[in-house]
Amino acid sequence: MAAVAQRRRYSATFWRDTIQGYLFIMPVVLGLLIFTIGPMIASFYFSFTDYAVLRSPKFIGIDNYVHLLTTDRLFWKSVRVTITFAVMSLPLGITGSLLVAVLMNQKVKGIPFFRTCFYMPAIVPGVASAVLWSWLLNPDYGLVNAVLFKLGLPTCRFLAEPETALPSLVLMSLWGLGGGMVIYLAGLQGIPETLYEAGKIDGANSWQLFWKITIPLITPTIFFNLVMGLIGTFQYFMPAYIMTGGGPLFATYFYNLMLYERAYKWMQMGVASAMAWMLLVVVLLLTLLVFRSSTLWVYYEAEVKK
Amino acid sequence: MTTRAEARYTSFLYLVRRRPAEAVRVAVTYVLLVVGSFIFLLPLFWLITTALKTRQEIYVFPPQFFPKTFRWANFIEAWNYPNMMFPRWIANSLLISVINLAAVLTTASLCAYGFARIRFPGRDVWFMMVLATLMLPGQVTLIPIYVAFYKIGWLDTFKPLTIPAWFGGGAFNIFLLRQFFMQIPIELEDAAYIDGASRFRIWWQIFLPLSKPALATVAIFTFQGTWNDFFGPLIFLTSTEKFTLALGINLFKGQYSTEVAYMMAIALLMTIPMIVIFFLAQKLMIQSVILSSIKG
Numbered sequence: 001m002a003a004v005a006q007r008r009r010y011s012a013t014f015w016r017d018t019i020q021g022y023l024f025i026m027p028v029v030l031g032l033l034i035f036t037i038g039p040m041i042a043s044f045y046f047s048f049t050d051y052a053v054l055r056s057p058k059f060i061g062i063d064n065y066v067h068l069l070t071t072d073r074l075f076w077k078s079v080r081v082t083i084t085f086a087v088m089s090l091p092l093g094i095t096g097s098l099l100v101a102v103l104m105n106q107k108v109k110g111i112p113f114f115r116t117c118f119y120m121p122a123i124v125p126g127v128a129s130a131v132l133w134s135w136l137l138n139p140d141y142g143l144v145n146a147v148l149f150k151l152g153l154p155t156c157r158f159l160a161e162p163e164t165a166l167p168s169l170v171l172m173s174l175w176g177l178g179g180g181m182v183i184y185l186a187g188l189q190g191i192p193e194t195l196y197e198a199g200k201i202d203g204a205n206s207w208q209l210f211w212k213i214t215i216p217l218i219t220p221t222i223f224f225n226l227v228m229g230l231i232g233t234f235q236y237f238m239p240a241y242i243m244t245g246g247g248p249l250f251a252t253y254f255y256n257l258m259l260y261e262r263a264y265k266w267m268q269m270g271v272a273s274a275m276a277w278m279l280l281v282v283v284l285l286l287t288l289l290v291f292r293s294s295t296l297w298v299y300y301e302a303e304v305k306k
Numbered sequence: 307m308t309t310r311a312e313a314r315y316t317s318f319l320y321l322v323r324r325r326p327a328e329a330v331r332v333a334v335t336y337v338l339l340v341v342g343s344f345i346f347l348l349p350l351f352w353l354i355t356t357a358l359k360t361r362q363e364i365y366v367f368p369p370q371f372f373p374k375t376f377r378w379a380n381f382i383e384a385w386n387y388p389n390m391m392f393p394r395w396i397a398n399s400l401l402i403s404v405i406n407l408a409a410v411l412t413t414a415s416l417c418a419y420g421f422a423r424i425r426f427p428g429r430d431v432w433f434m435m436v437l438a439t440l441m442l443p444g445q446v447t448l449i450p451i452y453v454a455f456y457k458i459g460w461l462d463t464f465k466p467l468t469i470p471a472w473f474g475g476g477a478f479n480i481f482l483l484r485q486f487f488m489q490i491p492i493e494l495e496d497a498a499y500i501d502g503a504s505r506f507r508i509w510w511q512i513f514l515p516l517s518k519p520a521l522a523t524v525a526i527f528t529f530q531g532t533w534n535d536f537f538g539p540l541i542f543l544t545s546t547e548k549f550t551l552a553l554g555i556n557l558f559k560g561q562y563s564t565e566v567a568y569m570m571a572i573a574l575l576m577t578i579p580m581i582v583i584f585f586l587a588q589k590l591m592i593q594s595v596i597l598s599s600i601k602g
Contacts (some may be wrong), residue, residue: 017426020505024420025429026412028436028480031473035451036439042450053453100342106335116588117343119351125534127552128573131559132353135566143352146368175349182592206331220411235443238536242556256445263449264541276445283443 029045064274075275076249078258081166085254086233089170094225097180098218101209104181105188113121115185122293130242133172134159144171147152159244162251169239187221188214223290230286234279247281255279324490353577357381357570362564375568381575384568387558388469392572394547395554398464402550403532405468406569410528414475418483419509423495433484444537452541468533479524486520487513510534523590526583533579551576 022029047064049057066285068075104115135156137141147212158168191214199209237256239247246253246261259279263272321329356364357380359373385392421433461549474480489512498508514521539550549557555572562568 020423021420021426021429022366024424024505024509025417025432027472028474031470032432032435032439035470035473036442036447039447039450039454042453043574046449054457060585103335103338103342108332109333114343118346118583119592121346121579123584124577125552125580126489126575127534127536127555128353131555131569131573134559135356135570136349136352136563141365141367141369143348143369149368169357175346177335178346184360212564231441231443233446240535241540242559254472259445259506260541265454269449269453272445273449276443276449280446283441287441 005147025211031182041284043273043276046269047277048274049270051269051273053269057270060270064270065278068070068271068274068278074250074253074258077255081253082233082236082252085166085170085236086230088167089173089233090226092170092174092220093177093180093229096174097177097225098184100181100216101184101188104185122176122182124166124176125190126238127242129176130239133239134243137168137172140157146283156285159252160248163247164249165244165251169243172239183225184221187218191217227287227290230290231283234283244279322473352390353570353574357567357574359567361567380567380571384565384571385467387562387565387568390554390558391547391549392551392554395549395551396575397512398548399533399551402464402467403529405464406471406532407525407528409468409471410475410479411525412475412567413472414479414484414524415514415517415521416509417474417480417504418487419513422484422487423478424505425512431524436474439477440481453541461542462544462548463542464548467532467538475528476522479527482524483517486517519590522587525592526587526590529583530580544579 046057050060050063051057057074058257102120104111104118124132138161139145139155139157142158144158148155156164159165195213195217196209199213204212233258236254237260240252240257241260242256244252247255255275256279259272259275262268262275314461318329323330342524355371355373358376358378359370359380360377361586363370385515417436421436451470452461455461460466460469474588494512494516495508498512503511534552535550536552536556537551543549543553546554546557551572553567555576558565558572560570
């Protein structure tokens with residue numbers, strides 16, 4: 001008797017929990033279906049069609065992909081621009097924010113104040129900072145050239161020249177490295193003080209402490225920032241759109257900028273979908289690659305415990 | 307602990323006499339801190355002073371550091387600039403932000419409660435799928451969504467910018483609230499449950515009041531995200547009177563690129579809410595940036 005009652009009660013609870021559970025997560029379940037899974041299927045299909053929104057999609061097989069990969073020179077240009085930007089900005093950004101974080105981790109008076117100073121640029125809205133940097137980098141009246149001039153260095157045309165436009169955007173992105181700095185700082189503060197004390201007793205100098213203790217223990221954070229940075233670069237859009245429009249001579253024609261133009265300016269939804277799917281595949285592959293290779297160079301504390 | 311901390315902060319003169327090497331280290335640190343802060347704050351300083359300069363003061367090379375007099379009128383003139391609708395655009399940005407705040411706080415916390423506290427088949431699969439969307443580049447889904455909004459006549463309305471937020475409020479927000487909800491002691495819930503409270507009441511009367519810091523964090527992120535959003539308004543809005551502030555600034559830059567002082571004044575106006583929020587909720591914001599890194 002008791003067992004049966006127990007089972008019935010269990011079963012009633014089970015069904016109630018299931019129904020209530022789905023009621024609670026209903027918004028996100030619907031959201032996933034309407035705004036993620038459905039559109040993913042649709043854009044995958046679009047990528048094999050010629051589709052200009054006003055007419056219905058016409059199936060053309062893998063033409064979009066073939067055309068992009070073989071004959072569309074702008075496609076490869078945009079890939080080159082994006083990769084060049086990643087190669088310049090990621091190492092600089094990661095080293096920069098790590099070094100600033102190490103600086104912020106020094107035990108001297110007034111650190112919270114300096115932390116705020118370094119972090120401030122990261123909270124400036126993207127559009128505001130794009131407008132501001134357009135002016136700072138103005139070849140004739142900009143602050144950066146003024147500083148170069150005062151220091152007796154040659155001035156530069158920055159966004160106005162194909163050679164310097166992309167490095168200028170890198171410079172601007174470095175201004176916001178306070179965001180990454182905070183993450184590294186958290187990582188640094190998680191390193192137990194006892195490790196450094198043990199190192200000092202063994203006679204290690206600060207340089208050795210940094211390379212043998214700090215760096216190995218901070219690699220998971222470096223790794224995280226690298227993955228996020230890679231994904232971020234492939235989505236880079238707004239500064240290029242506002243500041244250069246992709247120019248001069250397509251020098252800042254980012255992948256995402258091309259995708260935007262194809263989809264929302266020229267209404268080539270098929271081509272744009274193909275670009276989006278290639279982007280997805282590349283992001284997935286890169287993430288996988290970094291995760292796979294991470295065992296080679298990332299030190300997780302848990303490994304010791306095994 | 308305190309004694310060690312005190313020892314670290316001993317006066318600089320004492321350090322110079324007793325431990326010169328340490329003194330050098332501290333001195334070098336300060337030089338780097340001051341120079342670095344100067345470099346990082348200089349552009350912001352420039353934003354503020356340029357917004358207060360006259361036209362003549364702006365177009366000189368090398369530029370002046372300070373304007374002769376602070377020209378506050380720049381703000382008023384920019385605000386009322388002919389053919390531009392900055393007050394309207396700010397109102398639009400605020401309206402969209404407020405709707406999104408309401409949407410995200412309600413639906414993300416409902417979903418988070420479901421994921422954190424109710425056991426049912428399929429829950430973990432759905433949660434993994436929610437997390438997976440964090441890695442998904444938006445472009446893959448945006449094109450069909452755009453087409454769909456076009457077909458149902460939602461383009462050039464605020465609907466594409468506000469309705470989707472009611473569907474879960476974003477994977478990261480659900481994740482953050484779920485983490486927080488899981489730390490709330492189960493006993494509290496059991497007690498309410500025995501008293502006959504429904505799950506909905508438990509969510510409303512126990513979980514929400516107890517999660518104010520987490521909800522505040524989500525609110526800040528949502529406001530930041532909506533206020534700063536450029537891409538969404540760019541593709542969904544076409545008539546100028548419906549623009550958001552971000553789009554408006556871009557329009558102004560495109561049409562009156564020589565009106566630098568006004569441009570900086572408006573960019574500063576756009577930045578001020580973020581600075582205010584930062585100083586009000588500095589701890590919360592930095593903590594959540596850190597939290598966002600743990601999800602990786």
